[in-house]
Amino acid sequence: MGNPDVRLTACTQPDGYVANADDTDDDYTVLPVNPDYFTQANPQLTVSKVPCTLSDGTETECYQIVTTTIPTDHPVGPWCPDHITDDASAGGIWIDNGEVYDVDGAFIEHLATFYNDTTWHMYDADGNIYVTRTLEDCINAANPDVGEEYKNYCVECLPSYISDLTTTFLIPVTPVRQDQPTFFLMGPGGPPGAPQVPSTRGIALNGVEFSAPAPLNAILGAYTLAPFDDAGGHINVHQGYHYHAATGLSYAIEQPDGHAPLIGYAIDGHGIYARLDANGNEPDDLDECRGHYDELRGYHYHVDKPGNNNFINCIRGAYAD
Numbered sequence: 001m002g003n004p005d006v007r008l009t010a011c012t013q014p015d016g017y018v019a020n021a022d023d024t025d026d027d028y029t030v031l032p033v034n035p036d037y038f039t040q041a042n043p044q045l046t047v048s049k050v051p052c053t054l055s056d057g058t059e060t061e062c063y064q065i066v067t068t069t070i071p072t073d074h075p076v077g078p079w080c081p082d083h084i085t086d087d088a089s090a091g092g093i094w095i096d097n098g099e100v101y102d103v104d105g106a107f108i109e110h111l112a113t114f115y116n117d118t119t120w121h122m123y124d125a126d127g128n129i130y131v132t133r134t135l136e137d138c139i140n141a142a143n144p145d146v147g148e149e150y151k152n153y154c155v156e157c158l159p160s161y162i163s164d165l166t167t168t169f170l171i172p173v174t175p176v177r178q179d180q181p182t183f184f185l186m187g188p189g190g191p192p193g194a195p196q197v198p199s200t201r202g203i204a205l206n207g208v209e210f211s212a213p214a215p216l217n218a219i220l221g222a223y224t225l226a227p228f229d230d231a232g233g234h235i236n237v238h239q240g241y242h243y244h245a246a247t248g249l250s251y252a253i254e255q256p257d258g259h260a261p262l263i264g265y266a267i268d269g270h271g272i273y274a275r276l277d278a279n280g281n282e283p284d285d286l287d288e289c290r291g292h293y294d295e296l297r298g299y300h301y302h303v304d305k306p307g308n309n310n311f312i313n314c315i316r317g318a319y320a321d
Contacts, residue, residue: 029298032174033269035063037262041205041251042072052170054318055197056178062170062320067207069167069240070159071231073251074206076241079227079234080154084109084127092227092234095216095245098307103227105129108154111225119223122152129154135161135237142236144215146222155219155226157235165240169203170320175269177299181289181314184212197319201311202266205251208233209242210264210272213309232306245306248274259294260302268317271300289314 035047045067052062070076081090084105091103096114101107108129111120123129131154132141138157141150182197199212219226228234232245243250252261258278262271270291275282283302285292290312291301299317304310 028177028293029295030175030177031271031298033063033171033265037205037251037253038065038203038207042067042207044068044072045207049173050170052172052320054172054176055182055321056176056318058176058318060176061173063173065169065171065203065207067167067169069162069165069208069242071204071206071208071241071250074231074249075229076159076231076233076235077156077229079103079229080129080131080156080225081105081108082129082131084123084129092229093232093245093247093306094225094227095307095309098305100245100247100307103154103225108225115220120152122154122225131156138235139237141224142226144218146224151223153224155224157237159235159241161237162235162240165237167209167240169200169209169267171203171265171267172269172318172320175299175317177317181287181316182319183314197267197315200267202264202272204243204264205253205262208250209239210246210266210303210311211239211242211244214244216309243311244309246274246303246311247306255296257296259297262297263303266301266312266315266317267319268315270315270317271297272312273297273300273302275303275305287316289316291316 038047048064049061050064053059079092081104086105088102088104094101094103108122112118130152132138138161141153141155184197185199201210228244231249232247233241233243235241250263252263254261260274260277263274264272266272283292291299293299301312
């Protein structure tokens with residue numbers, strides 16, 4: 001579908017326009033967050049407007065988004081195959097050195113070769129793969145200090161484990177642009193002394209968190225595997241279901257000019273768009289945050305490759321404290 005808000009605001013300042021006090025460019029287009037996109041993508045979440053204070057001291061309004069974290073626009077799982085003969089439909093994906101791999105039975109069977117380490121052996125004599133099967137196993141195996149008993153386990157946490165979990169996000173109704181980028185606590189860092197923010201990158205239109213990079217070294221160091229599903233997400237009992245990669249399966253707002261579709265909003269209220277446009281091209285003018293500006297969308301971000309365990313590198317706007 002098209003983006004009616006983009007068409008209506010392309011040549012005029014939208015309602016709720018907020019310019020940074022130091023910004024003398026009054027023609028700089030700033031688009032407010034469209035709350036309807038969230039409820040279109042996931043009718044089960046709620047969006048309300050609340051007072052908030054941003055990181056630069058601005059007192060304004062934010063959208064408060066309350067979600068169970070389970071999307072309604074695409075299937076959740078699977079993650080771990082059960083047997084080394086299972087095909088790719090039985091498992092999710094794994095990322096390594098910028099590449100995405102199907103976690104099928106053969107991938108599990110050949111982990112020792114893949115990582116050049118004979119310690120890897122995640123299946124029994126009959127080819128059955130060692131998979132976490134209970135909530136207790138999920139909690140223990142997803143712990144940063146994984147016990148020896150979970151070595152060579154495929155870690156799979158199920159939606160039923162988080163049926164009572166809700167998560168709340170705050171994003172500014174209208175972005176407030178800052179002079180300097182603010183870098184995240186985890187992931188690509190800025191220069192020494194650069195301001196840093198919490199790890200959440202943003203929220204997909206379906207209410208799922210765009211999370212910090214998965215701690216791949218810690219996972220692999222414990223000789224475990226914690227695959228993502230084909231949508232780039234998995235579950236822990238604290239965050240619920242969350243994304244570590246954008247693979248193109250979540251709800252998206254197509255753009256009328258062939259630009260990459262809108263898939264969510266960063267924590268500063270700027271739009272997050274898919275990596276590639278309708279012709280399969282990635283923008284060649286992205287800044288250090290993976291953002292750029294155009295008159296239709298204002299300043300906005302484009303997600304990183306799925307294999308890079310990353311979405312965006314920093315933010316250009318103030319965020320809710």
